[in-house]
Amino acid sequence: MIRVSPPGTGLVQRLRRKAERIAARHLRTRRRNRAGGKGWRSASDLWPDFTDDTARS
Amino acid sequence: MENELRAALIAWLRSDPALAAINAIEEEAPLSVSPPWLGLAASASIDWGSKDRPGRETRIALELESRTDLPAADSPLLAAIERRVLALPPFHPGFEIASIRFLRSRSEARDDNRRAALLEFRFRILAPLTE
Numbered sequence: 001m002i003r004v005s006p007p008g009t010g011l012v013q014r015l016r017r018k019a020e021r022i023a024a025r026h027l028r029t030r031r032r033n034r035a036g037g038k039g040w041r042s043a044s045d046l047w048p049d050f051t052d053d054t055a056r057s
Numbered sequence: 058m059e060n061e062l063r064a065a066l067i068a069w070l071r072s073d074p075a076l077a078a079i080n081a082i083e084e085e086a087p088l089s090v091s092p093p094w095l096g097l098a099a100s101a102s103i104d105w106g107s108k109d110r111p112g113r114e115t116r117i118a119l120e121l122e123s124r125t126d127l128p129a130a131d132s133p134l135l136a137a138i139e140r141r142v143l144a145l146p147p148f149h150p151g152f153e154i155a156s157i158r159f160l161r162s163r164s165e166a167r168d169d170n171r172r173a174a175l176l177e178f179r180f181r182i183l184a185p186l187t188e
Contacts (some may be wrong), residue, residue: 036165040098040173041098046118
């Protein structure tokens with residue numbers, strides 16, 4: 001038996017998936033911004049020369 | 058030696074009555090506690106040994122987060138933290154301190170009236186002398 005989706009169903013699903021991806025990305029960005037301290041918790045970001053092995057070889 | 062230094066530093070900061078206003082002093086940041094909290098944000102070490110004595114130069118960054126509208130409200134706490142770090146006693150199990158130096162600091166305003174500051178220090182440490 002051939003099942004036919006109503007017209008527009010695929011488009012609605014694609015739009016919903018895209019909207020969910022955008023919302024998830026927005027949430028991640030918001031969480032990152034709220035946390036603050038960008039680059040503060042990485043030794044290589046804070047002291048790139050200090051943690052660079054090649055600088056001391 | 059770096060891990061021993063981190064543990065000694067956290068214990069030293071926790072035992073300071075001048076820092077009693079801080080809700081948590083932990084070996085991690087950010088913390089899931091109410092500000093103010095102090096966490097060890099990052100650390101790294103390189104060799105600083107001599108011919109007969111292993112040693113490390115270790116950099117440690119401490120992050121203080123507080124909740125205030127005033128840009129300078131956390132200044133007394135930051136000054137107390139800096140004083141305490143620089144006063145870390147020289148002899149510990151596993152390492153001895155040759156020098157401690159303040160490197161730099163930075164501050165930022167965050168959401169929900171939170172402010173944060175990062176204090177960076179350089180420690181030069183040596184393995185204890187074995188008799």
